[in-house]
Amino acid sequence: MAGSDAYTRIKADVMAIAMRIPLGRVVTHKQIGAHLRVMPRHVAYILATLDDGDREGVPWWRVVADGGAVGRHLRRDEQMQRLRSDGVVLSPVGIVQDLAERWVADIDALLAGRVHGVAPSAAKPSRSRGIRGKPTSSV
Numbered sequence: 001m002a003g004s005d006a007y008t009r010i011k012a013d014v015m016a017i018a019m020r021i022p023l024g025r026v027v028t029h030k031q032i033g034a035h036l037r038v039m040p041r042h043v044a045y046i047l048a049t050l051d052d053g054d055r056e057g058v059p060w061w062r063v064v065a066d067g068g069a070v071g072r073h074l075r076r077d078e079q080m081q082r083l084r085s086d087g088v089v090l091s092p093v094g095i096v097q098d099l100a101e102r103w104v105a106d107i108d109a110l111l112a113g114r115v116h117g118v119a120p121s122a123a124k125p126s127r128s129r130g131i132r133g134k135p136t137s138s139v
Helices: 003-019 028-037 040-048 052-057 076-085 105-109
Strands: none
Touching: 003 028, 003 040, 003 105, 028 040, 028 105
């Protein structure tokens, strides 16, 4: 897939979505994949293989796995540090703790500019291993 016209188009679309994710908010590979009609694995692969220039130009760290988990990849520690810098509270194992508040549920609203950032939180990370229930935020 890498190097093909389809890959180039999907990468551009993934990066365009990631560019719109505001400070303190997250979206999932699954959401982006559903929006673009590609497998979430393709979205994760594209973000995991960004070159240095692309990584500096797009907030790739704001894309997490379904359920708010930071994936196990080479840049895991950097992603967790950047999310914390954005004010996102993570569990010790790398799960977004306030996902219901941080999660952007509507990609179309995100692309239309109707989603705003969240003020960085001063809360300390909990010792919880995850969230209970599903995110309830509508936008």
